[in-house]
Amino acid sequence: MEKFQKYYLSLLVLVIYSNLQAQVNCNTMQDDNCKKACEIYNIASELQGTAKSQEAFDYAIKLCPTFSNLYKEKSVPYLKNGDFVTWKVLIDKAVGLDPKMNLGYRGWCKYQFLRDYKGAIQDIEALEKIYPTGYLGYSANGDYELHIAKAICYSALGQKEKAISIIENQLAKKDHNIGFYDYYQLGVTYFELGKYDKALENFEKQSKQNDFAENIYYRSKVSKVRNKDYLDLKKLALKSYDEGKTMKDSYTHHYNKVYRAQIEEL
Amino acid sequence: MKNILLLILLIPLFTNCQTERKVVSKYPAHVGNVEFDEKIDDPNFKRCLPDGSYAYQYYNGDSSGIEYKGEKLEIIRTLEKENIQSSRDINGYITFRFIVNCEGKSGLFRVQQMDEQYKEKYFEKKLLEQLLSFTKNLNGWIPKEIQGRKVDYYQYLTYKIEDGKVSEILP
Numbered sequence: 005m006e007k008f009q010k011y012y013l014s015l016l017v018l019v020i021y022s023n024l025q026a027q028v029n030c031n032t033m034q035d036d037n038c039k040k041a042c043e044i045y046n047i048a049s050e051l052q053g054t055a056k057s058q059e060a061f062d063y064a065i066k067l068c069p070t071f072s073n074l075y076k077e078k079s080v081p082y083l084k085n086g087d088f089v090t091w092k093v094l095i096d097k098a099v100g101l102d103p104k105m106n107l108g109y110r111g112w113c114k115y116q117f118l119r120d121y122k123g124a125i126q127d128i129e130a131l132e133k134i135y136p137t138g139y140l141g142y143s144a145n146g147d148y149e150l151h152i153a154k155a156i157c158y159s160a161l162g163q164k165e166k167a168i169s170i171i172e173n174q175l176a177k178k179d180h181n182i183g184f185y186d187y188y189q190l191g192v193t194y195f196e197l198g199k200y201d202k203a204l205e206n207f208e209k210q211s212k213q214n215d216f217a218e219n220i221y222y223r224s225k226v227s228k229v230r231n232k233d234y235l236d237l238k239k240l241a242l243k244s245y246d247e248g249k250t251m252k253d254s255y256t257h258h259y260n261k262v263y264r265a266q267i268e269e270l
Numbered sequence: 271m272k273n274i275l276l277l278i279l280l281i282p283l284f285t286n287c288q289t290e291r292k293v294v295s296k297y298p299a300h301v302g303n304v305e306f307d308e309k310i311d312d313p314n315f316k317r318c319l320p321d322g323s324y325a326y327q328y329y330n331g332d333s334s335g336i337e338y339k340g341e342k343l344e345i346i347r348t349l350e351k352e353n354i355q356s357s358r359d360i361n362g363y364i365t366f367r368f369i370v371n372c373e374g375k376s377g378l379f380r381v382q383q384m385d386e387q388y389k390e391k392y393f394e395k396k397l398l399e400q401l402l403s404f405t406k407n408l409n410g411w412i413p414k415e416i417q418g419r420k421v422d423y424y425q426y427l428t429y430k431i432e433d434g435k436v437s438e439i440l441p
Binding site: 053054055058059081082084085086087088089091092117118119120123253254255256257263264265266 | 298
């Protein structure tokens with residue numbers, strides 16, 4: 005029960021964190037024009053993607069050209085619409101103005117929307133140079149702490165041992181809030197190296213925290229590799245899939261996402 | 271409360287923007303909106319909602335990414351059966367953006383090509399045409415219904431090209 009409460013408390017913190025990211029306290033602005041630009045930002049952000057919103061950002065940028073949030077928020081609809089050329093021009097301006105605030109976000113988006121693993125690693129490692137021992141923040145969707153996101157990118161580039169080492173180090177930190185899929189991603193990476201004991205250990209940890217079809221599928225796969233009965237778990241994975249208990253992302257698919265057909269084919 | 275007051279104060283600003291937009295605005299009503307172009311678009315493709323109506327984005331509603339019969343895996347596996355690749359070892363991204371209407375038919379295709387640094391570049395024509403044709407032939411799009419109303423929606427597919435081959439499909 006205590007674990008359950010801790011888990012949901014950390015989720016709550018994440019949700020609050022994501023919402024706080026969008027809205028800015030404009031009273032901290034020293035310059036009057038920047039304060040006005042900040043207030044416009046808060047309202048225009050609510051109308052994301054509309055011509056009115058984009059025009060309001062342009063107006064606010066004229067008032068306060070150094071306020072990086074304006075470029076960042078103006079870039080978002082292009083990212084979501086698949087216009088990555090325009091997105092990149094705008095997000096680069098935001099990063100140039102305030103790397104601390106925007107490097108992690110740009111890196112995450114490079115990974116999430118384009119599977120640009122090298123570009124994402126570059127940004128997250130640049131952020132680590134700014135905060136060498138500390139907290140990097142979370143992915144824009146709140147699913148992963150950025151060290152974990154970086155590990156996923158290394159895993160995708162084939163550097164599995166390095167990915168494992170980064171995740172294990174991060175999970176060992178006392179102040180790390182376990183993410184939705186941390187143990188799962190670690191488990192799959194061990195599985196890919198043929199380390200089935202460690203893989204299973206992590207899939208079981210994942211199932212205690214937040215179980216879903218993909219995680220059950222991999223537990224079933226471990227059983228199959230070991231010539232043990234795996235069909236009950238396969239059936240359970242399919243049931244969970246049909247109940248909607250899967251890895252979800254409103255914009256793209258997750259790394260190591262497993263589809264229903266793949267579970268059926270096991 | 272403070273935000274509401276500020277919104278009221280900003281209405282003249284937005285109204286001015288709107289008046290100006292009709293004349294010189296560089297933005298469409300919503301970022302990414304596509305209008306029918308008789309030079310390139312199929313005249314038989316019909317949007318279900320009247321002209322000027324809002325088309326939703328693919329991620330609006332109860333969405334979990336691509337909504338396709340057999341999920342995204344079906345698109346990946348269909349592409350694997352084709353022999354689509356460039357004659358050169360090039361890298362970058364090709365994105366096709368289009369509308370899926372309430373019958374699940376697709377149309378109004380637009381393309382963006384870029385290199386690994388996210389700068390516009392032009393891939394060889396053959397690769398582009400093969401991928402466009404592949405994308406146009408996908409016929410498993412699931413129509414979207416929002417609040418009981420069938421809608422048109424925007425979808426895009428990005429092909430990540432590594433060494434001349436498609437290595438991943440997004441979103």
